[in-house]
Amino acid sequence: MTLALVHARFQLLETIRIPIALIGSAFFPAASMLFFVVPFAGDDPVAATFATAAMVTFSIMVSGLFTYGVGVADDRAQPWDGYVRTLAAGAGPRFAGRILAGMAMSLVSLIPVIAIGALFTQATVSAGGFLLGLGAVFVGALPFTLMGLAIGYALPLKAALVVCQVIFFPLAFGGGLMSSPDQAPGFIAAIAPYLPTRGAVELLWAAVGDYAIQPLSLVMLAVWTAVAGAIAVWAYRRDEGRRFR
């Protein structure tokens, strides 16, 4: 456990020394808030709350995929990673440290989205709903964290970057993050429950507003989490740093 904190501190120090990296994961969701949510749904308290929750989900998905997917792949390409592998720390402390640091960074990147929602829209949430929402964020972040780790440990940096970029878009739109809960186009409504973004955002909608979760979305969220976790552990075990042929 101490080692997990040691590794988390190391990750955070590395990130904080280059603060612009933080802006990257916060920018897109915040910009989407300003361009899509504020002008179109800002005056309707219910729609604004749901839309803000969707942007929060979008934000944790993007930071999960990119922080871990690209971050891990990049670290593996560094000679320092080969050295850290010789230290007395196994997968446990290294995964845990990375996840702790990543969660801290995600929470920071959520601040602009929530601030814009609170200041420029009619979105509202009770104190209890906010705390529940925080819990939903942690559960919802899990599959994306594990997907990121799986990508990062399985692929070299350039491939990881492409895969993250390719999958984040369909996950966001397909999961219905860009449309309000009951107004998604037909084919999105059909595929959304099978995507992890949907389960994550439904948890958040139910936490902060009046929304009845579809069981299928939750089941699929659990399936995605389990599968991504299994792939992440498998990829970590087979990884030996850089591989050349």
Added chain:
Amino acid sequence: MILAEAIEVTRRYGDVTALDRVSLRVTEGELVGLLGPNGAGKTTLASLLTGVRRPDSGTVTLCGGDPRDPRTRRTLGVTPQETGLPATLRVGEVVDFVGAHYPDPVPRAELLDQFGLTDLVRRQTGGLSGGQKRRLAIALAFVGRPRVVVLDEPTTGLDVQARRGLWDAIKAYHAGGGTVLLSSHYLEEIEALADRVVVLGHGRVLADDTVTAVRGMVGVRRVSFAHDGEPPALPGVVATELREGRTHLLTPDSDQLVRALVASGVDFRDLEVAPTSLEEAFLAITQSETLATAA
């Protein structure tokens, strides 16, 4: 007590066999040099012993345990490559991070003092000079009071002064009872430090002997000259080559060879004696079946 051991270890990367049934044993208190040209398999062997990679077949142990198990590696010290230090972190932070992995690390101030880094504790590692980076990298190998240290080409690219500094640190650790496996492609470095040398070439152990014995094998010189007629038969020649009208002879003892050449009465011109690279010496060893008697 055996601190590091490889038994019949094979490791391939795709079609390339990096290690071919290599066996190696390092006992407590030894300082063993691992000598070989680039591509001989030194780094692969080091990565197996430090738990970074696993062998395709054969077994590797470190202090009696599996080096893939993190607990086993509490006894191990390794030097990161100089270029691999996390650039944005401060010297003190890096030392603390590595030290946190060991049950009884050397206190930060003591370690920094020992390696002359005390004044740099607040500096980011990216801002250090090459020599300072290397000193930090070496200090990291010793922060955990390891029982065995594996150093993979620790002085490549170092200036003479920095190299001496590293040698002193290794000698001091060894004098205190520490066990060292040191890979290098400089015979000079192995001679300065090691008692025993394991020579690796094309993924196989070519020799495992004292420094003096190995010096005789790989300390080969090239004697070349032009002359007319048949190449003379001379003693102590490991390999003979005729190229561009010149005769090239590889020998462990060029003095003796030149005396014999003069005494033979051959009408030679443009005599040259030059040290060979380790690569050439290995070529000679692997090509010559008569090496054992010649050397």
